[in-house]
Amino acid sequence: MSFSWLEDALTQRAQEGLLRQRVCQQYEKDNVICINGDHYLNFSSNDYLGMRQHEGVLQSYVEGLAQFGAGSGASPLVTGHTQAHLALEATLADGLNREAALLFSSGFAANQAVCMALFGQGSANAAATQLSSIIADKLMHASFLEGAMSLGKKVSLRRFRHNNVEHLATLLSGGGSQANDTLIASEGVFSMDGDRAPVKEIAALAEQHHAWFMLDDAHGMGVYGENGFGTVEELQLSQSQVPIVMGTFGKAIGTGGAFIAGSQILIDYLVNFSKHYIYSTAMPPAQAVATLYSLTNIATDTSRREMLSNNIEHFRARFGQEFGKSSVSDREERLDAVASSGLSLVSSQSAIQPIIVGCPKKAIALSEALKKRGMWASAIRQPTVPKNEDRLRITLTATHTEQDIDMLIDALSLANEAVS
Structure with a gap:
């Protein structure tokens, strides 16, 4: 039968922890998204300045x-x-x-x-x-x-x-x-x-x-x-x-x-x-x-850009306080950091704050563990990123509050303990 290999390809991708699946959002308001009737603080939006709801x-x-x-x-x-x-x-x-x-x-x-x-x-x-x-x-x-x-x-x-x-x-x-x-x-x-x-x-x-x-x-x-x-x-x-x-x-x-x-x-x-x-x-x-x-x-109006900059600074400071790690940019250093301690924050000063996990299945497990704690942070896996650089891609916005960020760091700490 023509294209009989499609199901096998999907099965293999699922076994590798790489299967992509969509989720349907019911609504979003003030960084809270509703998916399948559950509510989450959203840290996976590219709406960096919150202009979508302006x-x-x-x-x-x-x-x-x-x-x-x-x-x-x-x-x-x-x-x-x-x-x-x-x-x-x-x-x-x-x-x-x-x-x-x-x-x-x-x-x-x-x-x-x-x-x-x-x-x-x-x-x-x-x-x-x-x-x-x-x-x-x-x-x-x-x-x-x-x-x-x-x-x-x-x-x-x-x-x-x-x-x-x-x-x-x-x-x-x-x-x-x-x-x-x-x-x-x-x-x-x-x-x-x-x-x-x-x-x-x-x-x-x-x-x-x-x-x-x-x-x-x-x-x-x-x-x-x-x-x-x-x-x-x-x-x-x-x-x-x-x-x-x-x-x-x-x-x-x-x-x-x-x-x-x-x-x-x-x-x-x-x-x-x-x-x-x-x-x-x-x-x-x-x-x-x-x-x-x-x-x-x-x-x-520069206020939103200023707030985004403040949120980036706060997130990086809180991550360092909680996990005691300095961020790294070199790929080999990232892999070493992940191997020794499980997580590594990329050296980024933008709204995109990737946390390297190094394993697609662990990235998914962390993302799911965060969802249980009310946080939405998408797992990004190979081939979107290089092998062994699977990650949580945290994106910050001007409409996040410092309390939102503190809650994310606390949830990430508990999630990391749960899946380690």
Whole structure:
């Protein structure tokens, strides 16, 4: 029978402690989520600033619905591109000091669009792709890496050691350095480790080698920069230094969708050659209206970003007090720490605070033990993260209180004792 292997694959994944299953949330209010009738303090949300429930964002969404309806009704190149989309794109371009911006349905689609439009068979330069090169951070998001790997042998894909500028320089100077087009890709804040890339150093290397630098700032948008426009605003990096910026709205901005920002030529090219843009129904205009409100509010009110920073500091201090461990960033040090004491906090100053457990089954057991104590903290396992780096991915928000964090640390201590 065709596809008879599907059940075997699922069974094997379950035996390895790696089976993924969805949960259905009934509602969420003030960081409390209800799942299957039970209530939990939520420490697994990417809504870093709590903008998803912001009264102004909700009201602007309602106003957008009244003006434009529930959806866009068409792809952007038919009749789906509205003044709401145009206003949001203009605000993004201005805030990022870029010539233009383009909206996408998701960060996954935006990352894939860049790879396929610049290097794929549908690109205008398809005949020369064998002379093209992509050099990406080892921990670059799966959406980008999958897009790059789908290009096949026509494009040279190499990966430099995580945040290792020296290794990147070696790759740029070594084989493949004669490529006609070279794209370097990294993230502003890495989604699984929560650490930040040496963006200025990478940008300098890119300029030195006449390469383009693409920054995936999905987890930096809204959090960093004077006005919340992320890493490039914070570091004041120009369009020539970072020619491609990708960001998403489903995290700190609190809505949904994504964008690419860069030169007018780049955006015009994507409009003409990106299948992910051309053949997708446009983002609902009401969503664009709400996103614009959120961006404007974040720019004018810094209190939420300040509260998030305080919560990060408090969490790390309490973890150290309870478990008596200093955080580590080096992979070998992490594994040693887990082997000796069971838990290791990654050296992250972002809202993403991963606790390395080292075993998928223990990660699941810890997560379940926390649920019994009213805490929701998702277990992240291989292949999403490297083998032996299975973890609890704690995410903090501006709307958590210090009492919430103290309760999490107390519950984590009891859960760790219960499963050890």
